[in-house]
Amino acid sequence: MSDSLRIGVREFQSRLMVGTGxxxxxxxxxxxxxxxxxDIVTMxxxxxxxxxxxxxxxxxxxxxxxxxTILPNTAGCYTADESVRTCKLARELLGGHSLVKLEVIGxxxxxLPDMPETLKAAKDLVKEGFEVMVYCTDDYEYAVxxxxxxxxxxxxxxxxxxxxxxxxxxxxxxxxxxxxxxPVIVDxxxxxxxxxxxxMELGCDGVLLNTAIAGAQNPVIMAAAMRQAVxxxxxxxxxxxxxxxxxxxxxxxxxxxxxx
Amino acid sequence: MKNIQVSINAESKExxxxxxxxxxxxxxxxxxxxLVVELNEQVVMRADWATTTVGEGDKLEIVKAIGGG
Numbered sequence: 001m002s003d004s005l006r007i008g009v010r011e012f013q014s015r016l017m018v019g020t021g022x023x024x025x026x027x028x029x030x031x032x033x034x035x036x037x038x039d040i041v042t043m044x045x046x047x048x049x050x051x052x053x054x055x056x057x058x059x060x061x062x063x064x065x066x067x068x069t070i071l072p073n074t075a076g077c078y079t080a081d082e083s084v085r086t087c088k089l090a091r092e093l094l095g096g097h098s099l100v101k102l103e104v105i106g107x108x109x110x111x112l113p114d115m116p117e118t119l120k121a122a123k124d125l126v127k128e129g130f131e132v133m134v135y136c137t138d139d140y141e142y143a144v145x146x147x148x149x150x151x152x153x154x155x156x157x158x159x160x161x162x163x164x165x166x167x168x169x170x171x172x173x174x175x176x177x178x179x180x181x182x183p184v185i186v187d188x189x190x191x192x193x194x195x196x197x198x199x200m201e202l203g204c205d206g207v208l209l210n211t212a213i214a215g216a217q218n219p220v221i222m223a224a225a226m227r228q229a230v231x232x233x234x235x236x237x238x239x240x241x242x243x244x245x246x247x248x249x250x251x252x253x254x255x256x257x258x259x260x
Numbered sequence: 261m262k263n264i265q266v267s268i269n270a271e272s273k274e275x276x277x278x279x280x281x282x283x284x285x286x287x288x289x290x291x292x293x294x295l296v297v298e299l300n301e302q303v304v305m306r307a308d309w310a311t312t313t314v315g316e317g318d319k320l321e322i323v324k325a326i327g328g329g
Contacts, residue, residue, distance in 0.1 A: 019329030029327065044328025047269040047321065048290060060292045060325050075328050087302065089323050092303045093296040161329070188329075210329030 003234065005206055007183055008152035009097070010069070010133045012039040016230040017071065017185065017212025023219065032061065035223035037218035040070040042101055042208070044075045045090050050058070060093075070094055071133065073101040078114070080104060087130055100186075101155070101208075103135035111161040115142045119149060126150035134244050135187050135219065138172040140179065147180050154180050155208060159189025162211045170202055171209065177203040192231035193222075193229035200233025201241070203219050265317040278300075281309035295324050 005012045017040040023029035033041060041063055060070070074083035087100045104121050106114030113136055125132045126149055133153040134146050156176055159165035165171060166189065174196050177184045183205035190196055190209040199207050207230055216222035224234030261263040262277045268288070275287055281304060285292045297304045304312050314320065 020327040021329045023327060043325040045323050046296060046326045050269055050271060050273075050290075050322075050323050058324055059327055060294045070325070072325065073328055085298070089296045089298060089321070090302045092305060093294070093323070095327060100316055123316075197327060208329075 003238070005183060007133065008099070010131075012069070014230075015206040015234055016226055017042065017206060017208040018213060018226075019208070020063055022208050022214040026057065028219055029214070030062055030247075031244075032219040032223040033068075035227070037227040038211065039069055040071050040208075040211070042071045042073050042161055044073055045086050045093070046076075049147060050139045059154075061170075065094060065097070069099065070097065071099060071101050073135075074103050075184040077104055078106070078117075078145060078209070080117045080124055083117075083121045084124050084128065085123075087125055088128070092131070098102070098129055099131045099133065099152075101133050102151075103214075113137055113157075115139060118142075119145055119175075122146055122149045122151050133185070138169050138176065140175055143176045143180055147182055147186030151182065151208060153183040153185050153205075154185035155185045156193060158186045161187050161188045162215075164212060164215070165189055166191050167198055167202070170198065173199070173204065174202045177207055194227055195223040195234035196229040199237050206230070212215070228245050264314075265313055266317065267319045268322060275314065279314050281312050281314075282313055286319075288322075290322065295322055297322050 005015050016036055016038050018033055018036050018038040019042045020029055021162050058137045074086045077083040083102055083104050102121055104114050106112055115121055122132050122134050132151045133155055134151045135155045136142055138156040143153050144148040146154050160165040160229040186199040187208040190212045196207045213219050213222045263274045264277050266273055266275055300319050319325055
């Protein structure tokens with residue numbers, strides 16, 4: 001059965017999206033990313049080094065737009081204007097590619113999004129013709145406003161970036177999923193496979209993570225675990241779980257039990 | 261030859277007058293693939309690199325993709 005993920009006009013086979021940061025080396029990054037089965041891979045945009053080490057590699061040579069859909073992010077941006085500038089640079093870098101991950105950070109310690117600036121940036125980027133996948137808090141009203149602004153995916157956090165704490169507010173994620181028509185993708189805070197499964201069981205359309213794989217003891221094995229976890233959670237959601245009950249209910253028939 | 265002062269990635273740099281973008285990247289010993297250049301907060305399209313000349317006091321950003329989440 002085909003169960004592809006549609007984001008705007010694009011269609012993807014994998015519902016797992018992965019970042020490319022924090023890997024010990026490039027080979028481990030590409031091995032883990034391939035093992036994850038992800039179609040969409042995030043990257044950051046940064047100044048080149050003008051000093052020493054001019055021969056440093058370029059990640060686009062390793063993780064190629066021919067193999068993956070590159071999702072440039074605006075990580076490190078604190079204002080709408082900075083994030084719009086970053087997206088314009090990314091679009092030119094990637095030959096006119098307009099799919100971006102918007103994140104506008106409010107505080108360097110918590111790395112939580114600045115939602116008023118995020119909403120402003122989303123509106124500006126949509127006006128500029130970008131397809132915006134937007135990282136946000138799990139705030140219901142902002143999720144609705146971001147969809148209304150024309151974002152192609154709404155991406156509430158599970159927990160703060162890099163914290164690995166898993167889904168802290170499953171009820172709010174579920175409420176957002178029920179309301180929002182565009183894909184809802186849990187982005188940030190996933191720690192292990194069961195967190196990704198829970199996100200999918202709640203009805204999320206996908207999961208975006210980075211540190212959960214890059215920071216695992218064995219990233220390649222964890223990448224496989226995440227691939228399977230997202231698929232398992234999606235299948236469970238589509239299957240429809242059994243109702244919970246306060247009472248026990250025997251699985252074996254009562255009749256015919258031998259009694260002394 | 262006359263030199264000019266510009267800002268590149270927030271660093272003050274002295275560069276020769278009348279460099280276009282490919283010549284600037286060559287001067288900085290940067291390979292020009294997989295980079296993008298912003299001049300005074302406007303992206304310079306690659307098609308315009310050869311005809312875009314850097315002037316006194318210009319602010320440039322030269323960026324690339326790196327690993328990120």
